[in-house]
Each structure stands twice: as structure tokens, then as C-alpha cells.
Amino acid sequence: MNQTKPVKVLQVVGAMNRAGTETMLMNVYRGIDKNKIQFDFVSYSKEESHYDDEIKSYGGKIIKLSNTWSIxxxxxxxxxHGPYDAVHSHTLFNCGIANTAAQIAGVKIRIAHAHTTNDSSDSLIRKIYLKCMRKMILHSSTHLLACSKGAGHYLFGEKGVQNENYSYFPNAIDYSPFLQQDNNSEARKFKMQCGFGNNLVIGHIGRFIKAKNHLFLLRIMQxxxxxxxSVKLLLVGEGEEKKRIINEVKKVGLEKNVVFAGIRTDIPVMLQCMDAFVFPSIYEGLGLVLLEAxxxxxxxxxxxxxxxEADLELGLISKQSLDEHPRIWANRIMEVVGKKEKDFLKITRAFEEKNxxxxxxxxxLMSLYSATSGGTDENYTDRLI
Structure with a gap:
């Protein structure tokens, strides 16, 4: 490999909006030496995404696809736009399309990355699709990564997670902004603007999609x-389900108690506004925002x-079943309010120990992207048949 040129990597994503996977990628992109490694991004969205301008400021390209199924x-x-040293796909089962294309194009390093444990359908057609795409992923990828054991099993199957090229990859997070004392003063300003006063504030950060279970969150709020x-609910994020949730808030008369903050760049401040963080997801690959919380x-x-894997073992995570009545959740929330961890050294140590x-x-990633081979395609394919 010519060492005078930076390693060139193509990240394949749905769209670079503010969500867990995308935030993880930006945490990495901000931290790399751009003289040694450079990212471009394939986006499946025709719209401008939240991180696009920042990516361009670092010299990265946003490459739009008109047909996401076209190899x-x-x-x-x-x-x-290449040649690329590596293609890194983050698009669930569609990773098979991207990595097969990368294989045909002669890209040496082809990574499929698992970020979730489920999706929205279990129809027969969907099951057939998953089986075919999983096989495609295993045959075209030189490396398999997963943010959690559950995510790895879901995307790659039992055979995939037993492969020697499969590995657990902890989500990257720059936790230092969340430890800053300045967040407290900014949080007080925001709470004043929202009219929170000294009221109890329960919070949630995440896209408005069915998997995040906002409707159940409203039941807890009731x-x-x-x-x-006087308790308040602070909701941070956007998404396809937001209008439905707004209508539900009006329907049950919670307008004075629920604040929709939209997409925010000051997540550390938003978290400091809260007395407890509630995350009743139906499924999650990991939940990067839980690390931030x-x-x-x-x-x-x-x-x-x-x-x-999302539990840093700081005693801050309390698990409840979705089968339990929302009142049980409410009781548990009231029990943990006021029990924040204030030992920042302890928090830092937990992040370091969990990698x-x-x-x-x-x-x-530099080690993966810079590798000159991951075994020949023929041998790798033979191991998976």
C-alpha cells in the first residue's frame, strides 16, 4: 500500500442524521488523523442530512444512490470515487448489496457492521429476504462487526458469529463533554426557557419511530x-412517528407536561436537564444514548x-419488563430520582474498562482498514458454505 496517501474508506449508511450509528461514526471521524485516513459516505437518502456539512468540512464526500438495491x-x-481500501457497511441486511458490489469492484476490506437486534417485520417474504441477504453478507464480507452480541446474532446468524472474522466492536463515544460542569448552567437556562422551574423532569432522547415506544412512555407519564x-417529560429527537405522538399528547391532555425539543446538538445539556432517563425500547442494538446518559x-x-453491553455497571441502569404496567415503571422512576452518579473519575474508569x-x-478500525488482506475470497467463502 502506498503510505504517502491516506487510507480511503467508504462508509455505507442510510443517511448521516443524528442517531446512534451515525453519531458513533462521527465520533470516530472527528478523532482520526485526516492525513492518514479519509472517509467518504454513501447515503441512501435524497435529502440533506444533519452531519453532511461537517463531513464535507473534513474533506469527505456524500455519495447519493438512486437505487439502493442496484449492485x-x-x-x-x-x-x-475510489479506489477504496475498505468499504464499511452499516445498513443492516442491505450490507449484502454494498459488500457484494465492493467485492466485484476489487475492494480488499469489506466490513458488515451489525447495529440492531430486530426490525419491523416478520412476514414470510421478509424471512426469505433475510435468509438470502444474510448468505450474501457472509459470502461478500471479509470482516463482521457487532455493537452487541444480540445484534451480531440477528444480522449474521449462528454460523456468522462463530466465524473467525467476527468480532465485538464497542461503540465509540466521546464521553468528556458529558462530564463538564458547564452543562449545569446551560441546563438551568434551558429549563427556565421551558418553564420547568424546579419541577421533576423525565427525559428521553431518540428518533420518533415505533421501536422507541413513545406511546408506552406517555402511559408512564400519565x-x-x-x-x-407538575412532572415534565422532555422528548429530544425527530422522526416519522412524531406527529402521531403529538396528537396523542393532545388527546390525553398532556400538552402542559410534555416538551418536544426537536433535534439538538447540545445533548450533554439536555441530559443535565433531566432527573431520570427513560428508555422503553421494543428492541435495540445497543443504545448509544444510554452510554451518554x-x-x-x-x-x-x-x-x-x-x-x-450498554450497562457500564455504575448502578445507573434499572431494567423493567414491557409486560409490566406503566405504573410499575412510574414507581421505579420515582425511586431512582435524585440518585445521580457524581464521581466523574469513576465514570471515566468505567468507559475505559469497557473499551x-x-x-x-x-x-x-485503523488496523482493519489498513490490512492488506483478510484471507482470499475463495478461502473465506469456503469456510462459510
Whole structure:
């Protein structure tokens, strides 16, 4: 490999909006030496995404696809904007399309990365699709990464996670902004603007999609109001389900108690506004925002769908079943309020021990991206048949 040129990597994503996978990638991208490694991004979205301008400021390209199922178009984009040393796909089962195209284009390193434990359908057609795409992923990828054990099993199957090229990859997070004392003063300003006063604030950060279970969160809120009529719910994020949730808030008369903050760049401040973080997801690959919440010392009440890798073992994670009545959740929330972790050294040590630091992720990815081979395609394919 010519060492005078930076290693060139193509990241394949749905769109670079503010979500867990995308934030993890930006944490890495901000931290790498751009003289040694450079990222371009394939986006499946025709719209501008939240991180696009920042990516361009670092010299990265945003490459749009008109047909996300076209291997031919993907090969063309790789050849047009390459050559690439590695293609790193983050698009669930569609990773098979991207990595097959990369294989045809002669890209040596082809990574499929698992970020979730489920999706929205279990129809027969969907099951057939998953089986075919999983086989495609295993045959075209030189490396398989997963943010949690559950995510790895879901995307790669039992055979995939037993492969020698499969490995657990902790999500990269720059936790230092969440430890800053400045967040407290900014949080007070925001709470004043929202009219929170000294009221109890329960929070959630995440896209408005069915998997995040906002409707259940509203049921919990109704139960909390029986205990404290002044409690507030702070919702940060955007998404396809937001309009539905807004209508539900109006329907049940919670307009004075629920604040929709939209997409925010000051997540550390948003977390400091909260007294407890509630995360009743139906499924999650990991839940990067839970790492951010723990970095802020925030007590978190989460569903059993949350992967064990997300728990930093700081005593901040409390799991509840979604089968339990929302009142049980409300009771548990009231129990943990006021029990923030204020020992920042302890928090820092937990992140380092769990290998969630950005520096660790960058070192591992640099090793993968810079590899000259992952075994021949023929031998790798033979191992998977």
C-alpha cells in the first residue's frame, strides 16, 4: 500500500442524521488523523442530512444512490470515487448489496457492521429476504462487526458469529463533554426557557419511530402525574412517528407536561436537564444514548430489550419488563430520582474498562482498514458454505 496517501474508506449508511450509528461514526471521524485516513459516505437518502456539512468540512464526500438495491450502481460509485481500501457497511441486511458490489469492484476490506437486534417485520417474504441477504453478507464480507452480541446474532446468524472474522466492536463515544460542569448552567437556562422551574423532569432522547415506544412512555407519564401533577417529560429527537405522538399528547391532555425539543446538538445539556432517563425500547442494538446518559451520571430506567453491553455497571441502569404496567415503571422512576452518579473519575474508569473510548475504536478500525488482506475470497467463502 502506498503510505504517502491516506487510507480511503467508504462508509455505507442510510443517511448521516443524528442517531446512534451515525453519531458513533462521527465520533470516530472527528478523532482520526485526516492525513492518514479519509472517509467518504454513501447515503441512501435524497435529502440533506444533519452531519453532511461537517463531513464535507473534513474533506469527505456524500455519495447519493438512486437505487439502493442496484449492485451495478454501487460498483459504479465505488469505481468513480475510489479506489477504496475498505468499504464499511452499516445498513443492516442491505450490507449484502454494498459488500457484494465492493467485492466485484476489487475492494480488499469489506466490513458488515451489525447495529440492531430486530426490525419491523416478520412476514414470510421478509424471512426469505433475510435468509438470502444474510448468505450474501457472509459470502461478500471479509470482516463482521457487532455493537452487541444480540445484534451480531440477528444480522449474521449462528454460523456468522462463530466465524473467525467476527468480532465485538464497542461503540465509540466521546464521553468528556458529558462530564463538564458547564452543562449545569446551560441546563438551568434551558429549563427556565421551558418553564420547568424546579419541577421533576423525565427525559428521553431518540428518533420518533415505533421501536422507541413513545406511546408506552406517555402511559408512564400519565401514571407519574398521579404522583406529581407538575412532572415534565422532555422528548429530544425527530422522526416519522412524531406527529402521531403529538396528537396523542393532545388527546390525553398532556400538552402542559410534555416538551418536544426537536433535534439538538447540545445533548450533554439536555441530559443535565433531566432527573431520570427513560428508555422503553421494543428492541435495540445497543443504545448509544444510554452510554451518554451514564456519562452524565443519569439514572436510567430501560426495557429488557436493552443489550447487557450498554450497562457500564455504575448502578445507573434499572431494567423493567414491557409486560409490566406503566405504573410499575412510574414507581421505579420515582425511586431512582435524585440518585445521580457524581464521581466523574469513576465514570471515566468505567468507559475505559469497557473499551468505549474513541481512541480504542479508532485504533481497532485503523488496523482493519489498513490490512492488506483478510484471507482470499475463495478461502473465506469456503469456510462459510
Amino acid at each position: 451495478k450502481e454501487m460498483v459504479g460509485k465505488i469505481n468513480m 401514571c407519574l402525574l398521579e404522583k406529581d401533577p 451514564q456519562a452524565s451520571g443519569m439514572p436510567c430506567i430501560v426495557s429488557e430489550a436493552i443489550q447487557p 468505549y473510548a474513541v481512541s480504542v475504536s479508532i485504533a481497532k
